[in-house]
Amino acid sequence: MRYFQPFIRRLAILCAIALLGLATGCSKPADKPTGAATGTGNSQQQASSKLGDLSGFRTIAAEVAALVERNDLPGAKTRIKDLETSWDSAEAGIKPRAAADWHVVDKAIDRALDALRTSSPNLVDCKAAMANLLQAFDSMQGQP
Numbered sequence: 001m002r003y004f005q006p007f008i009r010r011l012a013i014l015c016a017i018a019l020l021g022l023a024t025g026c027s028k029p030a031d032k033p034t035g036a037a038t039g040t041g042n043s044q045q046q047a048s049s050k051l052g053d054l055s056g057f058r059t060i061a062a063e064v065a066a067l068v069e070r071n072d073l074p075g076a077k078t079r080i081k082d083l084e085t086s087w088d089s090a091e092a093g094i095k096p097r098a099a100a101d102w103h104v105v106d107k108a109i110d111r112a113l114d115a116l117r118t119s120s121p122n123l124v125d126c127k128a129a130m131a132n133l134l135q136a137f138d139s140m141q142g143q144p
Contacts, residue, residue, distance in 0.1 A: 049140040050098035054105070057087055058137040064112070065130040071123060076130075077116045084113060101140055108136035 060083040067076035087109055095102040108129075115121060115129035 049101065051094050051101050051105070051140055052097060054137055054140055057083060057090075057105075058134070058141075060086065061109075061112075061130065061133050061137060064116075065127075065134060068116075068123070068126045068130050073116065073121045073123070073126060076126065077121070080113060080116055083109065105133075105136050105140060108133040 060079065064076045064080045064083065067073075067079060087106070091102075112126075112129040112133045115126045118125075
């Protein structure tokens with residue numbers, strides 16, 4: 001019986017710690033953007049958006065825009081699929097943070113997808129759609 005009490009006491013302490021950890025809120029840490037990960041080449045820390053760190057998505061969009069600039073529309077069409085799938089899979093975690101902001105970026109992604117997936121993509125339309133998409137990402141990150 002003497003050895004049983006310290007065991008119960010330790011078990012009670014561990015349970016209390018676990019319950020306090022659950023009661024403090026979301027288990028997912030807040031997203032923190034890094035200047036190097038934004039794809040802008042700017043080493044300054046960027047302001048975080050309500051949606052969290054969008055730098056991974058913006059990096060893909062910048063790669064697509066570079067392909068469009070080189071007139072590699074088939075390559076851009078292939079690469080933008082990666083943006084679409086990663087954005088859609090992250091929707092449940094991002095959209096509840098700021099639904100209105102999420103819709104702004106989502107619509108810009110949809111317009112870029114439409115421009116690149118048309119039966120005969122127009123280079124000018126694709127460039128404009130990608131510029132608008134990059135601007136949507138930048139506006140969410142608090143960039144000028």
